[in-house]
Amino acid sequence: MDERAALRLVGGLVDAAGDDAAVVDGTVLTIDMLHERTDFPTGTTRYTAGWRAVGASLSDVAAMGAEATAAVGVYGAPAFDPDDLEQFVAGASEVCDHVDATYVGGDLDDTEEFTVATAAVGETDEAVTRDGARPGDVLCVTGTLGRTAAALDYFAAGDLERANALFRFTPRVAAGVALREHATAMMDSSDGLARSVHQLAEASECGFVLDGEAVPVAPELRETADETEAFDRALTTGEDFELVCTLPEDVVETVRDELDVSLHVVGTVIADRERVTLDGEPLPDVGYTH
Amino acid sequence: MDERAALRLVGGLVDAAGDDAAVVDGTVLTIDMLHERTDFPTGTTRYTAGWRAVGASLSDVAAMGAEATAAVGVYGAPAFDPDDLEQFVAGASEVCDHVDATYVGGDLDDTEEFTVATAAVGETDEAVTRDGARPGDVLCVTGTLGRTAAALDYFAAGDLERANALFRFTPRVAAGVALREHATAMMDSSDGLARSVHQLAEASECGFVLDGEAVPVAPELRETADETEAFDRALTTGEDFELVCTLPEDVVETVRDELDVSLHVVGTVIADRERVTLDGEPLPDVGYTH
Incomplete structure (x- = not known):
């Protein structure tokens, strides 16, 4: 059984599964696990790892339209180097500061591979699913x-400073809070835009018509990939931790004024569940599988 | 650097570390990671693993005197067997039911070794540190x-039904809530009583005088170990997830009436920070290091 089938099974076993984070009595809770082999390319600093791991959990809180309260992490490694640990905590704390949350430490674990588990908690009375x-x-x-896709290119090319900088991101907590009054559906783009759209289509029982020209390809990715490749990777690489949402068309301008980040209209919701297209062609459901 | 030294370092880097769980604005948050090799002996069912992993996080919430709200878990395994997953979620859900919390699913991860990360969240306006x-x-x-020590004996002897039953425990959330009004300090016994007492002594800058006769050795451990060995292991094996707390002597009887579990007075707090004794002899600071 692959992970997506397994996740569907878990979704059927517990009521609250299926969204980016669970909501119980207004409390939003999420947990993630990341590994050196799959999530932290060679050259990722511990500062960036702490930032990115905790940021991924905060992004799940953002995707529900919740304010972020606090985050915790388990730092699992074969050995505990004081500098590494200090850097990890500094990165974890810094990303929390960016979204007005508190990093409250956590635990250590003896693991063969560098492994990080993070959890974040938030609050909202009107979660967006x-x-x-x-x-x-x-x-x-x-x-x-495409920032993460570009980061991977810089890691591969050995430009670690640029790569690490691109690997750190601001979780869209403030944007999620501004969007929650208006958004009819929301999630983060951690699986890539293409897969995210298919997930929204499945959950909302609708279709989507996307306009390729409107997809905001990261300028950093245009520096490392040609136009066609940059476009494909912006659609499918994932792990950019932006928000993907649906809005009534007439609120877009109002919402834009309230956001601290740009908002791009990339398509339209249609009733036909069988149709998810990009520039008139079926959009394949491919992307990052965690 | 060993884990305890590393934890002290993390404790110095983030304000909220040092207790069983962190508290931010009345929200209690904790995270744990468990592994097949170190935490789940051969023969541990996935049902028991789900129960125990989530129970460990709920125990941290209990140790703060908080009501438990919800728990999440990451199920990491080399492959996803539907029965295994279903059993894991069933155990995780069942232990949450026991403490009026909700298990809200979580995520899956592809790991070489069976690995579980769990987080729990709770609420209290008067956390006990x-x-x-x-x-x-x-x-x-x-x-x-000593229940866990006995369980390990039954796992070793191949009596897996008994072993699994002993490995599942009720997190002391209700007891923690009843104790929070009165307890001056509290933690759970996950590192064993001996180490817990040393941790309380360090945090509270005091000493302790313990009475060996009063230590409530689990009857199950008396079946698998002789009296001396049972006593030593009850003190040091840990992972029993009971509450260890200090109380003004005059409230003990009142508190006992409010608890759904037995409460044993095993010693006294003294001012002398240099003295932690059991039956007049120094009590070694040994136990389970996570």
Whole structure:
């Protein structure tokens, strides 16, 4: 059984699964696990690892439209180097500061591979789930897509300073809070835009029509990949931790004024569940599988 | 650097570290990671693993005197067997039911070794920390000590039904809530009673005088070990997830009436920071290091 099938099974076993984070009595809770082999390319500093791991959990809180309260982490490594640990905590604390949350430490674990588990908690009385998109709504994405793809190129090329900088991101907590009043459905783009759209389509039982020209490809990715490749990777690489949401068309301008990040209208919600297209062609459901 | 030294370093880097769980604005948050090799003996069912992993996080919430709200878990395994997953979620959900919390799923991860990360969240306006023990208070422990030590014997002997049953425990959330009004310091016994007492002594800057006869050795451990060995292991094996707390002596009877579990007075708090004794002899600071 692959992970997506397994996740569907878990989704059927517990009521609250299926969104980026669970909500119980207004409390939003999420947990993630990241590994050196799959998530931290060679050259990722411990500062960046702490930032990115905790940031991924904070992004899940953001995707629910919640304020972030606090985050914790387990630092698992074969040995505990004081500098490494200090850097990890510094990165974890810094990303929390960016979203007005508190990093409250956590635990250590003796693991063969560098492994990080993080959890974040938030609060909201009106969580935005994935299942409310309505035909006629517009599909929007915050920021740009492809920063992580560009970072991977810089890691591969040995430009570690640039790579690490691109690997750190601001979780869209403030944007999520501004969007929650208006968004009919929301999630983060951690699986890539293409897969995210398919997940919204499945949860909301609708289709989508996307306009390729409107997809905000990260300028950093245009420096490392040609135009076609940059576009494909911006759509599918994932791990950019932007917000993907649906909005009534008439609120877009109002919402834009309230956001601290750019908001791009990249498509429209349609009733036909069988149709998810990009520039008139079927959009393959491919992307990053965690 | 060993884990305890590393934890002290992390404790110095983030304000909220040092207790069983962190508290931010009345929200209690904790995270743990468990592994097949170190935490789940051969023969541990996935049902028991789900129960125990989530239970460990709920125990941290209990140790702060908080109501438990919800828990999440990451299930990491080399492959996803539907029955295994279903059992894991069933165990995780069941232990949450026991403490009026909700298991809200979580995530899956592809790991070489079976690995579980769990987080739990709770609420309290009056968290009990480790640093408030005062000379003259009595030292108390809930339930009995040595169930996990007995479970390990049954795992080794191949009596897996008995072993799994002993490995599942009720997190002391209700007891923690009842104790929070009165307890001057509290933690759970996950590192064993001996080490827990040393941790309370360090945090509260006090000493302890323990009475060996009063230590509630689990009857199950008396079946698998002789009296001396049972006593030593009850003190040091840990992972029993009972509460260890200090109370003003005059409230013990009142508190006992409010608890759904037995409460044993096992010693007294003294001012002398240099003295932690059991039956007049120094009590070694040994136990389970996570």
